[in-house]
Each structure stands twice: as structure tokens, then as C-alpha cells.
Amino acid sequence: MSSRVFKVWRGDKSGGRFVDYQVQAEEGMVVLDAIHQIQRTQAPDLACRWNCKAAKCGSCGAEVNGKPRLMCKTRLDALPPGDVVSVSPMRSFPLIRDLVTDVSWNFQVNQKIPPFTPRPDATWIMQQEDVDRVQEFRKCIECFLCQNVCHVLREHDLKQHFFGPRFFVRIASLQMHPMDGLDRMALLKDQAGLGLCNVTKCCTEVCPEEIHITDNAIIPMKERVVDRYYDPLAWLWRKIRHAP
């Protein structure tokens, strides 16, 4: 067992700083194990979120050495050996305490998206290949790492005008659901602010579920919006061609 130094951000709305902790590193340890060890042995009040410890619930997002990661999925032996490991809260959301941020804005956004609404003629017979893409989107564990990293939210703080990549994925999953009968194009164009995304792909890079956020969700949705609002003929053509 070797010992490693962790710099963990401690503080609340009124301010804070990095505090150093010595962690006894065990084989196969992940960052969340280290945080738990610190809680158990040195800082019983260290605030962090977690549930599954298996990259399934999306609770434990934080910035490890400045990079957005799930703490339960980040192994110490995958980080540069010997170096100090820094752990800080996601920066794009208001801080509550230590590693815990206020992500409630995301829940408010979700509420603005009209839910799944079956077509009147839905048969519920769907082929696997017709739902593969929707299932890819539905893998999302709502870790909000993509929201955290997207510059429209992180640098420009345009939360009033932009739903963020997580919710483009959500809308795409509804639009591409073979049995859904609602149209959310106007929402995407206006309220959701899809046009503000300039396809930097930073969101895709951090997604722990390896969802192809930009290529499979954002770009096809942008195309649909363009067709609809700027090239209605192409839209009509597609609609006729795809008509059942």
C-alpha cells in the first residue's frame, strides 16, 4: 500500500479552498473510494454524492485533475503516478458544499420537454434495429457531465436560453421513438436553443455512457430543424419518402 496526496475542494457558497489529505491507496482503488476513506478517517463531514458505485446512477460527477469524471469509475492507477490528485465540484452549477452542487436547473429543463405521447395508431410492434438509436440515448444516466463541460453553459452561462446536450439527447430519444406522435421541432429551435450549439463535441468526449451526443443526436436534430424552418421542400420530401 502506498500513500497518495489528495487535494479536495472544501467550502460552500461563501468561499472555500483545496485541503490536502493523505490517502492509503489500495489496489484497484477509484477516486470515490479515496473520498470515502477521507470521510471515514479524516473529514466525517466531507460532502459528496454517490449511490451505485458502478457508473450506473450518475450521482458522483466531479472534476478530477480538472477533468469532468464519474468518481466511481476513475481508477487511481489510470491517473499520472505519484502526482497529487485534485478533486473539485462541477463548475457549471452553483455550489452547495464541498463536492456537491445544485443541479436542480436540469430537472426544471426536463419538465419543459413534452413527454412521450404515443401516436393514435401505435401498434407497439417495433423492430430492434428501429430502436437501437433510441436505446443508445436512453442509456443516459443523467450525470450532467456533458452539461458541465459545454461552453454555452460553462463559459457563457446561457441557462435561460439553452437546454444543453443532455436534453438534446432526451428530445432526440423522443423524436426518434417509433411510436411517438409529437413534434418538438419548434421547442428545439426556440426555447431549447439548439442553434447555440456550435458542435465542438466536448459533450461527447466526457459522456461516461459513450453516447454519441453530437453525431447521433444533435446533428440529426439540427438537420431536422433546418429542413423544417429553412428548407420546407426538403422537409416535405423526407416526410413523403418516410411516410408509412
Added chain:
Amino acid sequence: MTDTSCKYETHEHDVIVIGAGGAGLRAAIECSAQGARTALICKSLLGKAHTVMAEGGIAAALAHMDGQDNWQTHFQDTLYGGKYLNNWRMAQLHAQEAPERVRELERWGAVFDRTPDGKIMQRAFGGHTWRRLAHVGDRTGLELIRTLQDKGVHQGIDVFMECTITRLLKDGQRVCGAFGYWRQTGRFVVFQAKAVVLATGGIGKCFKITSNSWESTGDGHALAYQAGAQLVDMEFMQFHPTGMVWPPGVMGLLVTEAVRGEGGLLCNNQGQRFMEKYDPKRMELSTRDVVARAIYTEVKEGRGSPHGGCFLDISHRGAETIKRKLPSMYHQFKELADVDITKEPMEVGPTAHYTMGGIKVDADTGASGVPGLYAAGECTGGVNGANRLGGNSLSDLIVFGQRAGAGAAAYASQAAAPRLDQEQVEAAAREMTSYFGRPSAEDPYRLHLDLQNTMQNLVGIFREEKDLTTALARLEELKQRAAKVGVVEGQRIYNPGWHLCRDLANMLICAEAITRAALWRKESRGAHSRLDFPQYDDYFGEHNLLVQNDGGVMKVEPCPVVKVPELIPLVEQRKAREKK
């Protein structure tokens, strides 16, 4: 200075649902659909409850893969798995209604894996006669919770997240609300309601090696017990046969039964498929209690794997199938253990997984014995008897979530407005602030570890009288220490040390209930194995054990199994077949 203020905010609803896993969400959706003003309260963020981790699938006799399947066979399988201690009426409703509840999920937007003719796909699982588990790869729980969450939030349910309930409030005999604190601020909150539904999940955190999350501290079990409700079947704790055993940080983390459902083989260090010794007929797909004891025995007798488990191999199915059918297992092992399961075997061993025991409820309405108090999901007992079959929990959540929601809404629509008792609220607030400012307080983390070790070592897979009595004595000591537990550092804002102080009280009640019931049941059945009573016993085979608070003393008493006369032929038919 610590904020010792006992101020609180108040909310008023017809029904409050405590817990936002599958059971709580389904209950809340039903309540609000019936027109009740409904609140949904949970300790974590919405969508993060334990249900999200469920992997393998939902059991429902849809008969898409095997046309012969029907509710009668599902009912028989459930009773056989539960060693006939199940509440028959619950098992009946469960088997009958699960298909409709699953189809309903689809209509609410869930996207299950498909059969070649475009219907919901079903896979094989231990103890199920036919291929029965509707699934989405190995992330079925996520699909279930996300579907219900989206349905719920668009239906006008008030959601209170990161809010922990610490007491039920009563108006005479009847429940009239709950007291809790906001994790994010540490402030107090009172919910006034005509009916309360508990859907708080399991108690895995009483054990050292567990697949459960931090939330599984048996809060609902303890709240109900303290409010005067009965608990049933507490001696039956399911140890899932396949948890990860290495690396140390993930010990206990679940390896889904779907691995065996998809053809995974269990071997010892001599390369022998040892299940042929324990259940030659079902082999790897035997019930969980049998497989868990088999692995435990192999390890104990020196035939284990390097890290104290056994080998589980799926590599013969080929990389492509494995990655499609078991994607999260593939990633889990690759990332956490450096093992490529498409090429090498996994190492697995038993882990505390599921609580068969829980609040005793009426099968049809989810009503407990306390007026106004309802319950659904893992925090209840009955449907599973002595051992749960895989996949029967997710179906339990939606079948009985719906029923408890309807039951609570119906009760609330008749009930008069409850009266809040100020004294109870103040006592609850004082309890929470009392953890601050205790000089030389006990460390809650240390105490938790001691509790987990006690349960793991003395009330685990194999039990015997002397261990169980030692465990009771230890629990007594732990209770004394718990009275002195306190917050050594930090204030009320998001302070996990403070939260744990209170959680410990719940875990101690649950641990004691498990241990006392285990001591009472002098036989081996399902998940309960007594070294000193290795056989079935006819008397115990006809009785469940009830645990109840009798003036501050925990009392255990037997009561006859709930049977349904019309179903006797089905049960006898199955018993006869098993004897062959």
C-alpha cells in the same frame, strides 16, 4: 456555532409517498391519477434510487418467447422459489398483473429489447420455468425508473428530493404525516397528510459485503416498526451468489444473474462445474439461495478462486453477443477490475442483496396494520417468502406500487383532515439536533463498520444459535454506543456524518429484527440456513414470523401462512412435480 434551531416548514398533501424507486414512483403516479394531491420524497436526487441499478429484467408472463407461459406457472415458480412461505394472495396478484404493468411501461415510453417479430424480448433467469424477463440489455432498472420519473413529473406530483424522513407522525392510532430534514440545508420539514406510503427499499447496508447503495438503511422498516406496524419474514436476507470479490473497493458489487441467464458457467479452481453437485437439474440457473451456499461451500473447502470467490465464465458466447447483451457488465469488469469478460472468467462470490422481509401489508391495498400507513416494494414482506427469484422485484414494484397508491388514495379520499401533534414534531427536531455538541462522541463511521461486521460474520449465509445469541449481545452494546454517537465536525449543510448518526438507529432496529427472527426459526429454508437445524421443519413450513414493537421490546411471534383456497390445486401440482 452550530445552528440548533428547531424551526421547520410545513407542507400539506392528501398522500405522501416516501421513496422514489420503482415502487414509490409507481405509487405516486397512481395516487395523483386518482386525484390525490401527492408528494414524493426521496433521500437522493430523483432518478438515482437503488432501482436504477437493477440489471437483469422484469419478470412477467407475457409469453412472447415461450408461448406456454402463463400467470399460473409464474405463481408456482414464485412459491417454489419462496419455499411456500409466500403470501399466496400477493404472489397471485403479482403473477396476474405483472404483464399488464409491463405493457403499461411500454405505453409510457419504455423501450425494451425486441423479439424478431417486434415484441418485448424475454430472457431466462434462475427459477423461472420459461424465458420470462423483459429487459433492456443489462440496464433494465434505469429504463424503469426513467420511464416512471418522466411520467410522474409531468403529472403534477410534488417532488421533494434530497429530503430524509426520520419519523412518522401520528394522530392517535392513525398516521398523519412525517418529519424530516433537507440534506442540502439541514433544515427541518413537516409533511402533513391523510395517508403515507412507504417505499424505502432494502436494508443491505447492515452487512459489510453488499450490492446495495448507501440509501439502503432500512428506514421504512424502522419507521413502520416504530409506528406500530408488523414486520414479516425478517430472517430471510437474500445473498446474491455473484458479487464482485476484487478489487477491494468494489467488493460486493453485483454481477447480474443475466450472465448466467445468457449461459455463464460457474467453476471452481479445479475447473469443475460444481453446481452439478448441488442442483444437477437446474445447474447455474438454480435459485439464488442454493447457488450462494454452493459457492460459499466451495470456497470454504479450499476450491475457491485467488480472491476468495469462484469463476464465472461467459467468454464462450463470443465478444459480440457479450457486448450487446451484457454491455454494462463488460464495462464494469474492464474498467474496475481490468478483466475482459469476453476473454477471461470473472471472479465472483456471495453479496447481501435483497431483503425478503419487510412491512406486513394487505395484498390488495398495501395497507399495513396502522391506519393510514401503506407500503410497497422491497420494504414490504410477503410476495417473496423465503427467497426471491430474480426479476420478481421489479415486477413487485410496479404491481404493488400501483395497488398501494390506489389504496392510499382511496383511504385519503374518505379520511378527515389529520391533526398535527406539536409535541411529536418538537421531539423529532430535538432528536436531530441532539447529535451536535456531544463531547467525546462515538464516531458513526466506526460504529457502522462494527455493525456491518457483526451482521456479516454472525448473521450471514450460514447461521447457528451460538452466533445468533452473540450477535444479539453485540447489538445491545452497539445500541448503547449509538446513544452516544455524534457529529464531530461540520454543521447542518450536507453533512454525511450527521446523516449517518440517524441512519444507524434504523439499521440497528433492522439488524435486531433479522437476528431475533433468525434465532426463532429453527430450521433451514430458502435464504435462511441454520447449521444446527439443517432440515426443513413442518411447523415452520406453515408459519411466517412477525416482529413487532411491544412497549419498547422487540417481540417475535409466528402466524400461519396466508393461503388462497382456490389455488391449492396449483400448489399441490407443483409440489408433486418437484418430488419426481
